[in-house]
Amino acid sequence: MRATIRDVARAAGVSAATVSRALNRPDLVDPETLERVRKAMEEMSYQPNAIARGLSFRRSDTLGLIVPGITDFFFNELYKGIDRASQHHGMKVLLYDSEHSRERAFEGFSILSGYQVSGIIFTSKLVTEDYDPILQRLDIPVVLTLTQSAAKTPLTAFRIDEVRAMFDVVAYLVSRGHRQIAMIAGKLWDDRTGELRLEGYREGLRHFGIEYWDARVEFGQYRFDDGYQAMQRLLDRMHDAPFTAVCTASDEMALGAIRCLNDHGYRVPEDISVMGFDDLPIARMVTPRLTTVAQPFLEIGAEAVKWLIRASSQAPSPSDIGDYLLPHRLVERESVRSIS
Amino acid sequence: MRATIRDVARAAGVSAATVSRALNRPDLVDPETLERVRKAMEEMSYQPNAIARGLSFRRSDTLGLIVPGITDFFFNELYKGIDRASQHHGMKVLLYDSEHSRERAFEGFSILSGYQVSGIIFTSKLVTEDYDPILQRLDIPVVLTLTQSAAKTPLTAFRIDEVRAMFDVVAYLVSRGHRQIAMIAGKLWDDRTGELRLEGYREGLRHFGIEYWDARVEFGQYRFDDGYQAMQRLLDRMHDAPFTAVCTASDEMALGAIRCLNDHGYRVPEDISVMGFDDLPIARMVTPRLTTVAQPFLEIGAEAVKWLIRASSQAPSPSDIGDYLLPHRLVERESVRSIS
DNA sequence: TTCATCAATGAAAGCGTTGACATGGCGCGC
DNA sequence: GCGCGCCATGTCAACGCTTTCATTGATGAA
Numbered sequence: 001m002r003a004t005i006r007d008v009a010r011a012a013g014v015s016a017a018t019v020s021r022a023l024n025r026p027d028l029v030d031p032e033t034l035e036r037v038r039k040a041m042e043e044m045s046y047q048p049n050a051i052a053r054g055l056s057f058r059r060s061d062t063l064g065l066i067v068p069g070i071t072d073f074f075f076n077e078l079y080k081g082i083d084r085a086s087q088h089h090g091m092k093v094l095l096y097d098s099e100h101s102r103e104r105a106f107e108g109f110s111i112l113s114g115y116q117v118s119g120i121i122f123t124s125k126l127v128t129e130d131y132d133p134i135l136q137r138l139d140i141p142v143v144l145t146l147t148q149s150a151a152k153t154p155l156t157a158f159r160i161d162e163v164r165a166m167f168d169v170v171a172y173l174v175s176r177g178h179r180q181i182a183m184i185a186g187k188l189w190d191d192r193t194g195e196l197r198l199e200g201y202r203e204g205l206r207h208f209g210i211e212y213w214d215a216r217v218e219f220g221q222y223r224f225d226d227g228y229q230a231m232q233r234l235l236d237r238m239h240d241a242p243f244t245a246v247c248t249a250s251d252e253m254a255l256g257a258i259r260c261l262n263d264h265g266y267r268v269p270e271d272i273s274v275m276g277f278d279d280l281p282i283a284r285m286v287t288p289r290l291t292t293v294a295q296p297f298l299e300i301g302a303e304a305v306k307w308l309i310r311a312s313s314q315a316p317s318p319s320d321i322g323d324y325l326l327p328h329r330l331v332e333r334e335s336v337r338s339i340s
Numbered sequence: 341m342r343a344t345i346r347d348v349a350r351a352a353g354v355s356a357a358t359v360s361r362a363l364n365r366p367d368l369v370d371p372e373t374l375e376r377v378r379k380a381m382e383e384m385s386y387q388p389n390a391i392a393r394g395l396s397f398r399r400s401d402t403l404g405l406i407v408p409g410i411t412d413f414f415f416n417e418l419y420k421g422i423d424r425a426s427q428h429h430g431m432k433v434l435l436y437d438s439e440h441s442r443e444r445a446f447e448g449f450s451i452l453s454g455y456q457v458s459g460i461i462f463t464s465k466l467v468t469e470d471y472d473p474i475l476q477r478l479d480i481p482v483v484l485t486l487t488q489s490a491a492k493t494p495l496t497a498f499r500i501d502e503v504r505a506m507f508d509v510v511a512y513l514v515s516r517g518h519r520q521i522a523m524i525a526g527k528l529w530d531d532r533t534g535e536l537r538l539e540g541y542r543e544g545l546r547h548f549g550i551e552y553w554d555a556r557v558e559f560g561q562y563r564f565d566d567g568y569q570a571m572q573r574l575l576d577r578m579h580d581a582p583f584t585a586v587c588t589a590s591d592e593m594a595l596g597a598i599r600c601l602n603d604h605g606y607r608v609p610e611d612i613s614v615m616g617f618d619d620l621p622i623a624r625m626v627t628p629r630l631t632t633v634a635q636p637f638l639e640i641g642a643e644a645v646k647w648l649i650r651a652s653s654q655a656p657s658p659s660d661i662g663d664y665l666l667p668h669r670l671v672e673r674e675s676v677r678s679i680s
Numbered sequence: 681t682t683c684a685t686c687a688a689t690g691a692a693a694g695c696g697t698t699g700a701c702a703t704g705g706c707g708c709g710c
Numbered sequence: 711g712c713g714c715g716c717c718a719t720g721t722c723a724a725c726g727c728t729t730t731c732a733t734t735g736a737t738g739a740a
Contacts, residue, residue, distance in 0.1 A: 002479055004726055015690045020728055030688060045477035050454040051400060052726035054391050055695050070423065071416045071621070080410050083437055092451075095435055097423055111432075114390040137385035139342055224625045255625045262627050281411065285564045285595045286626050287602050344696055355720050360698060370718060392696035395725050 003044040012040035063093045064112030064120040070097045073252055073280045081301020089309050109134050119308035126192045127151045141311035143304045156321045158300045160328040162196035165293050168330055169247045169275055170204025177339040178245040179210055184230040184257055186249035187219040197249050215241035220253050227256025235264055244339060251276035251283050251292055269337035279331050289333035296326045343384040352380035403433045404452030404460040410437045413592055413620045421641020429649050449474050459648035466532045467491045481651035483644045496661045498640045500668040502536035505633050508670055509587045509615055510544025517679040518585040519550055524570040524597055526589035527559035537589050555581035560593050567596025575604055584679060591616035591623050591632055609677035619671050629673035636666045
């Protein structure tokens with residue numbers, strides 16, 4: 001049987017209250033007693049029960065994190081940012097993988113709230129109106145990262161300016177002499193990020209006076225195989241809609257696209273340039289190293305945590321709620337070449 | 341204020357106990373009452389407090405997972421296996437990132453135990469004797485994955501047969517006509533995996549009558565840059581200790597090695613063959629696709645969970661404790677070529 | 681000397697839930 | 711018609727901790 005606070009108290013010849021104080025407010029207890037209590041705890045290898053503590057305290061020092069899939073490549077970076085910031089504030093994070101299912105995401109809110117988390121970070125999936133009922137009845141703050149809200153409940157989100165980011169990509173490509181630019185955009189039923197990036201692409205083209213061609217755009221669900229297949233389709237239309245560069249909505253799709261290009265005898269970037277998006281750790285490990293847009297995952301995670309902690313101590317004012325856009329950064333590596 | 345079980349009870353005109361029963365043993369309550377209670381819960385959007393429940397129940401339905409680093413590439417796969425299996429048994433997993441620090445790992449045991457997890461999965465780092473005091477005072481089962489124990493406390497571990505796996509790598513390389521085989525081995529102060537794989541390499545060479553050369557072996561800490569630098573050193577000795585193939589202790593190092601090779605004008609596999617280890621998702625996404633050894637991460641995770649759950653319900657007999665070796669698999673892709 | 685003040689501690693209630701035990705009503709067999 | 715047993719429900723203590731309030735003895739000012 002594990003030692004309780006009462007066991008320690010008995011051993012130290014004091015009351016449980018004193019032991020508790022020794023733990024939480026050592027300044028309130030006599031140095032001598034403190035010493036005795038400490039020794040007793042040591043001897044019995046006492047470990048306070050965080051559960052009981054949380055119950056009594058009425059807070060659990062825990063943040064909930066809902067991610068769509070643990071194997072999504074961006075997960076690690078984001079988690080790191082969140083975990084670090086949480087730790088810094090003395091909090092633990094409880095992870096919940098919704099496995100890309102809307103039902104499981106719903107469930108995630110209930111489960112996490114049942115665990116008395118003091119806030120929930122929801123990631124990457126668009127929050128639609130069907131989340132409203134759940135959001136309404138939740139009495140803890142929620143913050144979004146890498147996504148935004150289309151629900152009625154006002155929600156704050158931390159993300160980059162997707163439109164602007166893809167605009168920058170086009171601008172960069174143009175500056176390298178490309179005019180025939182294809183895109184492999186992202187498309188998921190519960191994702192708006194893909195549309196925004198596509199919009200940025202169109203804006204970019206427009207800005208530089210380049211005509212937008214439907215035939216130069218393909219879609220994929222952000223994963224490697226999607227990128228491969230999308231590129232395959234682009235290649236099939238190559239003669240009607242030629243291109244010298246392709247920008248993609250994720251590094252993983254960029255990898256797939258490159259692979260497809262290689263399989264068809266094209267070299268990257270000599271024959272065709274490819275741009276990634278995300279700047280995951282792998283981006284610098286592959287050949288050619290990926291030129292890509294860096295999302296500030298760590299900062300996004302850290303900011304989200306900070307916001308949540310503030311919001312859980314005092315209800316955020318309406319002006320605090322909204323979209324926070326963090327700066328992205330274009331990372332130049334090897335997958336794009338200049339053409340004359 | 342969040343609704344409690346008593347609020348629901350009052351609204352439904354029953355006692356708290358009945359509500360609790362409605363939740364956990366609906367068969368014990370009158371269908372009509374049940375309906376009333378259910379409606380009350382619905383209306384108040386009652387969410388049982390898992391913390392209080394755990395306290396009363398005296399178990400938390402939670403497993404602890406200690407990983408050395410969230411950004412280690414194998415993490416996602418392992419976590420997935422663990423999470424799935426846990427879910428299947430109605431458990432949640434509490435994640436703890438030790439950030440490759442021994443102190444933080446120690447702390448992890450305390451913290452998780454404070455959260456009343458019913459078992460702890462410890463990953464990837466060698467468990468040395470300094471863990472003994474902590475392990476001793478812990479009254480919950482611990483299981484190791486992707487590593488093993490050098491501590492006095494008997495511990496069970498789930499992993500592959502590292503020696504055999506690397507032996508198989510050598511055998512494969514030999515079967516493809518290679519006789520000059522270099523190795524980039526893993527080395528971390530708190531890791532024995534590296535040594536085991538190196539041992540497998542030596543055994544393989546011996547078995548095929550190939551002389552072992554120190555000059556053909558380099559070490560790295562499993563990451564990309566380590567692989568790159570190790571390959572650099574191997575290349576520096578190329579004229580004294582030539583090789584046609586390199587086997588590595590991790591996919592990530594293999595990537596680094598390939599990159600280094602490319603930077604020096606060598607093509608993989610045309611000029612030099614490279615083997616990875618782990619079979620991470622990226623292994624099939626890079627060019628050339630990595631020929632590598634697949635570790636059964638999902639199974640290892642799942643088995644660890646199963647063992648833990650069994651152990652937490654009844655103390656494991658000494659015969660249950662030990663090393664469980666799961667089958668690895670050599671995955672043939674493109675980074676190795678046959679030579680005559 | 682007396683009384684207010686203060687530091688150190690203890691007693692007890694309460695956090696939200698469960699589980700053992702008690703109670704009351706009902707049906708059934710004799 | 712009586713008692714037995716069972717079903718549905720209620721009561722209350724307990725889980726391990728924190729916190730409020732009360733108590734004690736010592737200190738210092740009047």
